[in-house]
Amino acid sequence: MNDAPALKIVDLVKTYDKGTQALKGVSLEIPQGEFFALLGPNGAGKSTLIGIASNLVVKTSGTVEVCGVSIDVDAPKAKGFIGIVPQEFNFDIFAKVIDIVTNQAGYYGIPYGEAKEYAEEVLKELGLWEKRNEKAQALSGGMKRRLMIARALVHKPKVLLLDEPTAGVDVELRRGMWEFLKKLNESGTTILLTTHYLEEAEHLCRQVAIINGGNIIEQGSVKSLLGKLNVTTLLLDTVEPVTADSIEGIGFKAEYKDENTIQVMLDKGETVNHVLDALSKKHITVANVRNSGSRLEEVFINLISK
Amino acid sequence: MRSPILIGYWTMVRKDLVRLFRIWSQTFLPPVVTMSLYFVIFGGFIGSQVAEISGFSYMQFIVPGLVMMTLITSAYMQTVSTFYFAKWLHVIDEVLVSPMPDWVVIAGYVTGGIMRAFIVGILVLIVSLLFTHIVIFNAFVIFAAAFLTSLLFSLAGLINAIYAKSMDAISIVPNFVLTPLTYLGGIFYSIDLLPPFFRTLSLFNPILYMVNAFRYGFLGVSDVSLWVSFAVMGGLSIALLIVVMILFKRGVGLKT
Structure with a gap:
């Protein structure tokens, strides 16, 4: 494992076709093993940043490296390090839970036999194993969100990107998810979390960046930010x-x-x-x-x- | 040990295969029923009143064309519908975030189109046996023409789906472009029977070459040169493949 930052973003700019500038030269460095929160109001540029890192949004300029690998030089390798949990549900609702997870492992080049083992591991961990043969559409909202986390983790990524993972999730489930993410981070997975639940960032993360209007306006440890509280x-x-x-x-x-x-x-x-x-x-x-x-x-x- | 790329590709193919059989009443049954009606009406009722063409009964003459029509429609509909819905429901993100290179993702979708076309084509061919006797002149030509046509229309369906922003956009091309070109592509007649102007006009219809190459494989007769037919199919396939690769590379319709 190299010592390069889990995520290194330099001067990242994104201007959408209609002229909206979502990111105006964002730079960010997240060391491996970090639990990092990207805070910002709606429309601040959080999802755009995560989208660029995971290849769903095309950047206008700037560089992004994942574990030392540039997305411009070797995108497949860089993508292999990342697991992504998007804000909106984006799985085949007619597919079985187990198939969604094993197929995702397959896309990452994991043979079917191993994929089934990993899927069992991660579905049990997230309390979805009993639902493995049910269609995704039959799951509750909270279960669907956990399914997206299971899918993102099945290839054992080094970096997990979570875009508002607990949006619309009830308090009990949110707490359960927090505990799971804490354990995951303790086991060595770097986590970048975007959220506007500030309690979530305060509870989970050591480092925080605040983004607003496409710029990082503050960055540092949660402790140092709280120290600025007048x-x-x-x-x-x-x-x-x-x-x-x-x-x-x-x-x-x-x-x-x-x-x-x-x-x-x-x-x-x-x-x-x-x-x-x-x-x-x-x-x-x-x-x-x-x-x-x-x-x-x-x-x-x-x-x-x- | 298999390579990660092959595993990714096979995962896409297996997923499509499972889906194809899961919704067999939408994927396999309708074309078989439609073609059976064609066989009954055009082959049986009307065909019995039509004189032989190139030494074959009318039914024998139209079977290769009707199978080809099935291949075209099935290949196109498979990629246009699966890709459009994957895009609409954002399921496409699953493969876009993965380490699979673009060409593997394209190969996965296109293979799905070819598989559906071949399965439906074989079913229609089997049904045609109830109505006529099938001869095979050159199996390799049949396979090559079927493969290239399925490939070509799978790619065409993919391009349609990439640009489509609504359900209407995925039905306009099949209804208003594909169907007329297919009907005017020499399925039901030899272009030698047409007046010179319409004969010449027909030569600009690429489907004519596909139908005739396929028919040559069965009957050994064709209105156009076999080599020209394969050049048209191969050339168009390469051109569309390049277009799809460029669209993926630029993220058109896929990424913001």
Whole structure:
């Protein structure tokens, strides 16, 4: 195995026929073994980037290397390193689950006997083995999404590209999928995930890039990005009912949410203890402190609203 | 050990084969029923009133042409429909993201067209035995003409599907181009029976050469030179193959 980055993208530009510039010179380097999130709002260029890396979108200019192999020099070899899970279902809904997976292995040059073994392994891992002889159209939405992951993994790719893998998936299934992806990454597979569920990126990934309007506007570790957070929003559940008047003049940016909830915005340097002290002076007792949402979401909103 | 390319190719072929037999009532049955009607009406009812052509009964004369018509339609419909739906449902992505080179993907689809054409052609030939006696003058010519024609129309179907953006676009060519050219391609008559102007005009119809080469294989008679027929089939096949390769390379209709 070479030490080249799993994915190296330099000055990638994509202009669609109608003139829309989806990528405006994106550069990105993802080391092998990384769990990387590409965050961005709809239309930011995430799917275009994944599409170019997996040969479904033709780039306008720039270079893409997968494990050191340029897609312009040896596309078949570069493609062999990649497994792709697209956003939309793209399998033959009339085919059996097992056939979809074994056929994909065949396209990657894996003999049928081995393909069946790999398919069994991956379908069992994703809880689809019992459904192997059913037509894909009979599967639930969550199962279809898992089927696409099974199909992408059957040739044991070094790099897995996931385009919004948990879009429209219920909470329980999303958590299950996260655990599966974590295990997969721990076993050595590099994962690039595009998502707009920021909680997902915060929970799974070590490195993040934020893309907006075809440009990478921020890149680094999740930790360093969270470090840039100037304001933290907290929700405080009170023991006794409160009113809007009762929290006036506590010395912090506070907002009355309902009779048992106060929202507080902490600037850098301000701590929860300061808030609790101030509230205590007003005879308000706090039962519970919660994050108002994903912290990364706050970074994200700050960045894209600039 | 087999090469990854061969495994990929065989996977595509096996998938098409399974699909062909799974939907046999759409792929095999309709052409067999249609051709049986042709045999009954043109061969039986009308043919019995028609004089011999080149020393053969009318039924014997039209059988090779009707089989050829089946080959053309089946090969074309196989690639145009499977490729268009693969594109429409984005199933084509499965092969586009794989390491298979473009030529293997093209070979996979084209083989599907040739397989369907040969299976349907053989079935129609078997049915024709109920109506007439079949003679074989040169089996190699029959096979070569059938193969080249199936190849040619599989490629043509692929080009149609690559450009097609709607269901209408995949039915316009078969209905308004292929069917008239096939009917005017000497299936039911010898062009020697036509007035000089229409005889000359017929020579611009490529299907005429395919029908006559195929008929030569069975009956040993042809309205045109066998070598010219094979040159037309071979030349057009190479030309269409180059077009398909270029379209794939550029990602026309496949990639954004």
